[in-house]
Amino acid sequence: MTLSWKIAPALAFGNTLVLKPAEQTPLVAIRLGELICETGLPDGVVNIVTGFGPTAGGAIASHPGIDKVAFTGPTEVGKLILQASAGNLKRVSLELGGKSPNVIFPDAPMEQAVALSAAGVFRNQGQVCCAATRMFVQERIYDEFADRIAKKDDEINLGAPLDRATTMGPLVSSEQPERVLGYLKLANEEGAKAKAGGGRGPQEKGYFVKPTIYTEVKNEMRIAREEIFGPVAVLIPFKDETDAVLQGNDTTYGLGAGVWTRDVSRAHKVARALRAGSVWINCYGLIDPISPFGGYKQSGFGRELGPQSIDLYTRQVGLREALTIELVDDSFPAVICD
C-alpha cells in the first residue's frame, strides 16, 4: 500500500492529513481508516475523502489550506497536480510512471534473471510504476533468453486472484484491458513479434489480459517508449555496456532499472550510468522502508522511504544563536551572504 508511505511519515513528524485513495480501490483505505480510529488518534489527524481525481483530488491539489501534497499515479496527473499546487506554492512530491530498463548480460545468473525479470514486469499484472517493462538482452543470448522467459510466461497461472494457486489476476478496471489491447495491436503494427501471450484471458468475466512478451522490438517503437501499465514486456537486443546504457537511458522516464551480471565492476558501472531512482543488481523490484524510492525526469521527484523522505514531511529552519547579547556596533549590514 503506497498510502502507508505517505500516512506513516506524515504522522511520525506530527502532521495531520487528508487521504484521497485511488477511486478503483477505496476499500482497503476505508478499512485502514477504521483501524486507525481504534488507536485513539485525536479527531482530525487522519481524514479520508474517497472520490474521483478531477473533483476530490483536484480540490486537494489546489487547496490553499494544504501545505504539502504527495501523489502516486500517472505522469499526466502529476503534471496537473504540480500546476494546481502553484496557487499557494505547496510542496509536492510525485511518484509517477516509468518504462524501466532491465539489462541482462551473458554472464548473468540466468535462472534468477529469467524468473525475477518475469516477476519484475508481471507483478500486479504489470500495473506497477517501476515494472521492468524494457528488457535489454545482450544479442548473443537474446534468443535463448527469449525462449526461457516465454516458458516462464507460459507457467503463469492467470485466474481468480483469491485462489492461492493463481499467480496473475485481472487488470484493475474495465478501461485497463482496452488500453492494453490497444498497445498489443500497435505492437503488431510496429512489427514486433508476440513471443508469449497476447490478447484477453480465456475467462468469460473479468478484466483479464494474458502476460505478453514481444521480441523483435526496437527502443524507438511506441510500445518501448510509452507506459502501458499492463502485463506487457518488450525484449530489445544490445551490443555492449555502452549500447545498453544509451538505450536504457533513452526514455522520458527514470524510475527503476535492473542490471544482471556476475561481473562486479560492470554491475556497478552500469548501475551508476543508468538514470533511475532505484537500480537493482541481480534482483528486481525489491522495496524496503530503509531505502529511498522515487524517480528522475518524468517519473517525478522527491524520495519516499529512507531518511531522505523526512525532508518531505518536515520543514527546515536555520536557527542562529548569539552567545553574547551586547550591542557592540549598530552598523552591521542588513544583508549577510556567505
Add this chain to the structure above:
Amino acid sequence: MAVAVTSIESAAAGASTVARQFLQGPPKQLLIGGKWVAAKSGKTFETINPANEEVLGLAAEGDKADVDEAVIAARNAFETGKWPSMGPHQRYLFAIADLIESHGDELAELITLDNGKPIAESIAEIEGAASSFRYYGGWATKFYGETNPSAPDFSTIRCGNQSVSAGRSFRGTARS
C-alpha cells in the same frame, strides 16, 4: 458493464466471513474530523471486483465541499489540537502496524477483491505497510535535527569583537 444489484456472496466469492462482513451494509463514508459521514452531495460510486465485474460496494463520492471540510478538520487538529505536542508519536505508528498485522488477512483480501492482484501479493503488501509504519515509528524518536559548524565570518560580523557564535540548523514540523 457492472451488475447494479450488489450481492456480496457473489461479488466477493471466495472471501472470508470477516471481509464479507465489512462489505455488507450501507455505503462506505468519508472520515472527517473523527466522524464517518456521507458526502455533502449525497453521491456514491460503485467499486467493482475486476475478477468478476460485480459491485463490491458503494463508497461516498467526496468532492471539493468535502475536501474543504476535511482540510478544516486537519488544520484545526494541527493548529489548535493537542496532536503536534503529543510526540513522540511512535506509539500510534506502532499501534497502527500491530492492527494492520492482526487484520492482515482481511486487509489483503480487500486489496485483492478491489484491485485484482493475487492474494499472495496482497499479503506481502500488507506486511510491507506494517513495516513502513514501524520504520517511521522508529524515526519519531530519532529525529534530532542537525548542528552545522558556525560560519567564521558570520560570527565576526554578527558579534563584532566576539569570535564565538552558535550556528545551528534543525528541522521542525511541517504542516501537511
